Amino acid sequence: xxxxxxxxxxTTNKAGFWVRFFAIFIDSVGVGIVSNIIAGLINSSSDxxxxxxxxxxxxxxxxxxxxxxxxxxxGQTLGMRVLNIKVIRTDGSSLTILQAFIRYIGLIxxxxxxxxxVIWAAFDxxxxxxxxxxxxxxxxxx
Numbered sequence: 001x002x003x004x005x006x007x008x009x010x011t012t013n014k015a016g017f018w019v020r021f022f023a024i025f026i027d028s029v030g031v032g033i034v035s036n037i038i039a040g041l042i043n044s045s046s047d048x049x050x051x052x053x054x055x056x057x058x059x060x061x062x063x064x065x066x067x068x069x070x071x072x073x074x075g076q077t078l079g080m081r082v083l084n085i086k087v088i089r090t091d092g093s094s095l096t097i098l099q100a101f102i103r104y105i106g107l108i109x110x111x112x113x114x115x116x117x118v119i120w121a122a123f124d125x126x127x128x129x130x131x132x133x134x135x136x137x138x139x140x141x142x
Contacts, residue, residue, distance in 0.1 A: 012092075015085040015139040017122035020129075026079030027064070035060040062104060069100035076142075084142045099135055106131030 035057040043053050068077040071094035075086040087103070089095060095103065110117025110130040117130030121139075132138065 012088075012138070012140045014127040015083075015141050016127055017119070019083050019085055019141075020121060020139055023077065023079035023083045023085060026082060027077045030078060031061050031064050032057075062101070065104050065107075066097055066100040069103060070095045070097045072097070080139075085139050086142045087137050087139055090136045090138060095135070095137065099137075103131050103135035103137055106134035109134070 038060060039053040039056040042056055065077065067073045068080075069075060069087045075088060075094050080086060087095060087100075089099065107118070107129075110120070113130075119129075121127050121129040121132065126132075126138065128138065
């Protein structure tokens with residue numbers, strides 16, 4: 001970690017709740033369409049609540065978000081690229097795949113608690129949801 005990376009993380013314009021919401025909405029629609037197509041090709045069952053179909057959809061979601069949030073994906077999902085926001089560590093560095101996975105698990109926890117952990121970003125001084133606090137990340141404007 002360099003002093004420059006720390007300065008960037010502290011002074012950068014952090015993304016607010018609504019821009020983050022629209023980015024995840026765009027991503028969710030895209031991942032939902034792609035995962036339904038792939039799950040349909042793999043499994044002939046048309047039941048949307050079929051366990052194997054849900055497993056494929058969950059796996060695709062985990063892979064998508066972990067890859068794009070990490071340094072390999074540039075810290076931006078497709079929805080984040082459209083809205084010019086990016087995920088970084090609180091020290092200004094990029095996330096590893098493991099750190100991105102921890103953030104994803106934190107997002108599940110944030111959503112499972114009646115979305116309180118996600119909404120938290122609207123009221124937090126650093127604009128961090130619970131998943132950001134768990135993973136030590138900020139979402140910044142690029």
